[in-house]
Amino acid sequence: MSAEPASENPPAKTPPSNPENLIQKRTEELAVFGRWVAELIRNRNWFTLLLLAEVVLLAFCRPDGGVATALQGILTLPGWYANAFWFAVSVIPLAAVGVAVVTMPRSLPQQESEEAVKEHRAIKGLRPFTKEDAEIFRRLERQQDLQRCCEALESQSFRFGHLVGESGCGKTSFLQAGLVPLWQERGKRAVYVRFSNQNPLEAVQKAIVKQLSLTASPPVAPEPRALIGLLKHVMQENQTPLVLLFDQFEQFFVQAKSDAERKPFREVLEVWYAREDLHGIKILFSVRADLSYHLYEIEEWLNYAPSPLEVSRLRCFQPKEAARVLSVIAETEKLAFDRPFVERLMAEELGNRDNGLISPVDLQILASMLNRESVAELRGFNERTLQKLGGIEGLLRRYLEEVIASKTTARQREILVKVLLALTDMERQVRGEVLTIAQLQQKLKDTAKPREVYNATIWLARADVRLLSPVEQEGSQGYELAHERTIPALLQLSGTQLTEADKANRLLDKRVN
Known part of the structure; x- marks a missing residue:
């Protein structure tokens, strides 16, 4: 029988790997592994280290050739070598479990865990208190204000009222952590709505559906009839009095600048105010003091001015x-x-x-x-x-430095400092005049783009930053420094954040002045 002819196309051989690439790859893998082991040792993660030792020992025991085969051959020899090896393989997992029992944090009892959480609810920084913080909030000098506000809401004649206070006086915390829990304790319902750039009709509908846990309700839509239908549904389902808390309501007027943009929400308020079957729903408008004049527009729409008892003024502390x-x-x-x-x-x-x-x-x-x-x-x-x-x-210097450092680029940090300096009277080291964004843009036109000034000003005035305070002047929105005590720190910071040209210009301005 003749031999079969050789294949015309023998299988191609795999080209040998580049030794340099292989060495680099193995080195990088070893480096990653080494860093991981070092991190385990540095963090004293003995549990994982013991299990790692177990895996290494078992790997040497695999009969797949090379060093492993040689070691396996040695370990099959009689004597204490093999006994010691298998003893280590058996004991290491038990030791790892023991280390885990001793070192892993034990879970606290439920009551102890709740107390630990409460201990960290008193300091909020720039975040508001919420409903979960009601217990601690009641100890923070707002009880009389809460009682007066609740008594006004419980009045039969109350349909709507105002909560007015300057920026930073704690209106949001007052509503969320104070008024909502107290009102609900009295057997009534409350829905908190924070106004922003979202469509107000949708914002109110979504808050009602979520906070009242409605399962079957009219669909959410940016139309007056959708919100009116939802309000009717809420009262038909449950006759318990309901208060709608409209926080940061000045945003409605800021976002909806024209009468046409405000008309849909106005229609809802007019229908709500006129219908007797919706009298169980009350509204509290919370606004910043410097923008409270906008509330006169609501009063004109409804042809009613709240009495002094229906206007709650939240002041800062003595x-x-x-x-x-x-x-x-x-x-x-x-x-x-x-x-x-x-x-x-x-x-x-x-x-x-x-x-x-x-x-x-x-x-x-x-x-x-x-x-x-x-x-x-x-x-x-x-x-x-x-x-x-x-x-x-x-302390304020540290806070200022942390806020400025939170920006990613040096240019962003530089613009923030420039805006703050533009609102500072350098000679007397006090707050400068209140300036609008347009005035700030004009003042910084040689060193910053208008968009940069706008973004920096809005960001510095945010509630979670609060280095600028918004001030309403003659119908326009202006800004001023929130704290004069940040000025010394600001002057120090300007030495590191401004360019040499900016420093020279500031020095020239100072000499000219």
């Missing part, structure tokens, strides 16, 4: 009230507290230059900056701590 608020925060967060010193600090250092009142936001900034200290002895409201941290100016 120095002694602010000291009591800080004492509650210190007690809850387990911080040192020197009452005489804090009362003096509130009266002499932190109060507003015009009226001596203290914003809840300022208290939260102070508390959050103190609480961030890693050294235990520097976490407290006392003179020694504040001196070591550089006083109020030192």
Whole structure:
């Protein structure tokens, strides 16, 4: 039998790998593995390290050739080598479990866990208190305001009213953590709606459906009849009184500038106010004090002006009230507290230059900056701590630096500093004049683009930044520095964030002035 002819196309041989690429690949893999092991050792993760040792030992035991085969041959020899190996393989998993039992954090009982969570609810920084913080919020000097507001809402004649307060006085916290829980405790319903650039009709509908847990309701749509239909459905399903809390309602007028844009929401309010079957629904409009004149438009639409009892004014704290608020925060967060010193600090250092009142936001900034200290002895409201941290100016400097540093690029940080400096009276080191965005753009036209100035100004005035305060003047929106005490820190920061040309221009302006 003749041999078969050789194949005309023998299988191609795989080209040998490039030795240099192979070495590089293996080196990188070993580097990743080495960094991972080093991280385990540095973090003292003995549980994972023990299991790693187990995997390595078992890998040497595989009969797949090479070093593993040689080791396996050695381990099959009689003697203590094999016994020691198999003893280690058996004991290491048990040791890993033991380490895990000892080192892993034990879960707290339910009650203890809840207490631990509550301990961190007193310091919010620039975030508002929410419904979950109702217990701690009741201790923060707002009880009388809450009682007065609830009594007004319970009046038979109350259809709508206003909550007015300056920026930073805590209106959002007052509504979410104060009024909503108190109103619900009295057996009534409340829906909180925060107005923004979202369509107001949809925002109200979505909040009602979500917070009242409605399963079957009219579809959400940006039309007046959709919201009116939902309000009718809510009252037909449950006759329990309902209050709608419209927070940051000034945003409605900011976003809807023309009568045509405001007309759909106006129609809803007019129908709601006229229909008797919707009298069980009350509305509280919460607005910033400097924009409260917009509420006259609501009163004109409905041909009704709320009485003084239907207008709640939320003010900032007197120095002694602010000291009591800080004492509650210190007690809850387990911080040192020197009452005489804090009362003096509130009266002499932190109060507003015009009226001596203290914003809840300022208290939260102070508390959050103190609480961030890693050294235990520097976490407290006392003179020694504040001196070591550089006083109020030192804390505000740290806050200013953190805010500026949060921006990604050097150009963004530079524009922020320029806007802040443009609102500063450099000669007297006080707040400068209130400027609109257009005026700021004109003032910085040689060193910043209009869009850059606009973005920086809006960002600095955000509620979670609060380095600028919006001020309404003669029908236009202006801005000023939120804290004069940030000026020394701002001047220091300008030395690092501005270019040499900007520094020269500022020096020239100063000399000319």
